Amino acid sequence: MMKPPFFRKELACSICHRTGTVSEIDTYKSTWHFCESCGCYSRHQKDRYPYEGLVSALLPLFRCVPKLNGFLSSLGRKKQGVDFYRYYSAQLASGERGPWAGQSDMVTSELRSAGLLEDWSGKRVLEISGEPGFFAQDLMHAGANIRVSAFADDVARAMTDHLGVNTLTYDFNSDDIVRKAGTDGGAFDFIFVRYSIGFCLDVPGLMRSLSSLLAPGGLLYVSFSPASRAVLLRWMFDDYTYLRQYTEAHLNEAAEAAGMFSCARFDEGSFYWDHGPFSMHWSLRPFARRYFEAGTFFKVGGEQEAVQWRVALVYRKG
Secondary structure (H helix, E strand, C coil): CCCCCEEEEEEECCCCCCEEEEEEEECCCEEEEEECCCCCEEEEECCCCCCHHHHHHHHHHHCCCHHHHHHHHHHCCCCCCCCHHHHHHHHHHCCCCHHHCCHHHHHHHHHHHCCCCCCCCCCEEEEECCCCCHHHHHHHHCCCEEEEEECCHHHHHHHHHHHCCEEEECCCCCCCHHHHHCCCCCCEEEEEEECCHHHCCCHHHHHHHHHHHEEEEEEEEEEECCCCHHHHHHCCCCCCCCCEECCHHHHHHHHHHCCEEEEEEEEEEEEECCCCCCCCCHHHHHHHHHHHCCCCHHHCCCHHHHEEEEEEEEEEEC
16 A cells, blocks of 8 residues: 555645645656645646556557557657647637637627627637637627637647737747737627636736726636646646636635626536546556555545536626
């Protein structure tokens, strides 16, 4: 039996900055820190993975076995940024929306059900980190004047070339969104941050910036998975995943401090790590169990902590 996958110690939380009890949780590619004061998680990627050396030796031998190659690649170190344009161009040119299908219809229905939208015609919209761009394209075709950000020049170019959307490049942690997006054409009626806020290291700062871009009465829509062990469990074999996990309370507090108040909340379902759509591949589950069914993982939080919930929060600028 391996040692318990987490232990507690006194640390200063990198999110709420309070010193208190922090649980350090070990996963395959990352170490997570859970703050008992604010309920949020922060992630640190490991310098070396347990089977990285073995994988590096075996991969050249199994290049012609796609399934085994894919399994080994998940245990090894993945390269990021190899020809983004080609990757997204292939995705966009295929015409297959995959997991992005129907997203604009769902969001439109949510907003209409809450009395927050009649139609998109003439609305000024900003979408943050909106890759691969299908959502922005749908709103553009519905009459919205929309700009959408991507994290890299190649990605933004692919979205413009294939979908005709107005793009800009933006990194949560190194760029100023106010300077990047601007309000030369007027303030925005809607801003969307859909399932990407976990890449932002400074939510209060982001909220202040986005509030300054909104027109009075404008709406900020943030969808995310509230902080839980389910997220770090489900993505434990990904090199490039969320840097932070936030609670609803943390987002609400930051929005209120930036002059926005909560006006709607939508439940967008859940994912399970071991079954159903978007679950972890079966070949990786034994490795996940090695970490998360050992020791005392479920003694704090319970089995519901292994369910990744999805919610959307809407804030109105006062």
